[in-house]
Amino acid sequence: GPLRFSLFTLFPELLLPFTQEALLGKAARQGLLAFDVIQLRDFAGNRHHKVDSPPAGGGAGMVIRVDVVERALASLPTPPDEVILLTPAGQPFTQRLAEQLSERQHLALLCGRYEGFDTRVERLATREVSIGDYVMMGGEAAAACIVEAVGRLRPGVIGDAESHRADSFSSGLLDYPEYTRPPVWQDETIPEVLLGGNHAAIERWRRDQALARTLARRPDLLPNAGLSPEDSRTLLA
Ligand code: ADE
Numbered sequence: 001g002p003l004r005f006s007l008f009t010l011f012p013e014l015l016l017p018f019t020q021e022a023l024l025g026k027a028a029r030q031g032l033l034a035f036d037v038i039q040l041r042d043f044a045g046n047r048h049h050k051v052d053s054p055p056a057g058g059g060a061g062m063v064i065r066v067d068v069v070e071r072a073l074a075s076l077p078t079p080p081d082e083v084i085l086l087t088p089a090g091q092p093f094t095q096r097l098a099e100q101l102s103e104r105q106h107l108a109l110l111c112g113r114y115e116g117f118d119t120r121v122e123r124l125a126t127r128e129v130s131i132g133d134y135v136m137m138g139g140e141a142a143a144a145c146i147v148e149a150v151g152r153l154r155p156g157v158i159g160d161a162e163s164h165r166a167d168s169f170s171s172g173l174l175d176y177p178e179y180t181r182p183p184v185w186q187d188e189t190i191p192e193v194l195l196g197g198n199h200a201a202i203e204r205w206r207r208d209q210a211l212a213r214t215l216a217r218r219p220d221l222l223p224n225a226g227l228s229p230e231d232s233r234t235l236l237a
Pocket residue numbers: 086087088129130131132133134135136137138139142
């Protein structure tokens with residue numbers, strides 16, 4: 001069956017494009033993915049649809065109430081496999097975590113806004129996830145990142161070309177460079193090996209490029225990249 005994402009937010013309009021447009025929208029229409037975008041305000045439990053209150057102890061901003069989130073989650077027809085709270089204080093989001101989440105059947109994502117959720121919401125979550133060491137206005141853009149990275153790992157969501165490239169990052173290295181027409185642009189030419197039709201030579205060149213780019217740009221990735229003895233020789237050369 002489809003991987004279902006239940007996205008809880010105060011701003012559904014922010015998330016709808018990621019669930020309706022481009023390849024994710026197509027996958028939803030094909031029944032490969034399923035999306036519910038759920039307005040937290042519908043579970044406010046008061047006439048004014050108010051979901052937040054001032055912080056206990058005083059201070060700036062407003063805090064989203066835990067009872068609102070509890071009712072929103074309880075509205076799901078079945079409990080999800082994971083309830084993921086988006087917060088800069090969470091576990092770093094990585095390709096490895098995306099792969100783990102892509103094996104689940106139903107993921108609930110909680111997008112905070114304002115000063116955040118009452119900390120007791122953590123008890124309703126199975127994990128907290130951060131997409132990086134910066135603070136955004138709310139969790140919607142983080143939820144969009146997770147939907148993008150996880151959704152594309154489900155069978156049939158993307159074509160063969162893209163899944164081959166995905167394997168390149170899953171290998172732990174940055175991607176090799178691609179070229180297409182025109183053959184010369186601003187004095188920069190396409191490497192001869194790519195025009196020669198020797199597929200073994202092309203594969204070796206791409207691997208070497210991936211290694212060299214990773215060494216230059218993200219050497220921190222190399223210890224976990226699972227390098228072969230030949231890869232290590234290339235890097236030392
Ligand atoms: N909400 C605000 N900033 C965030 C971040 N970096 N990751 C996840 N959720 C967030």
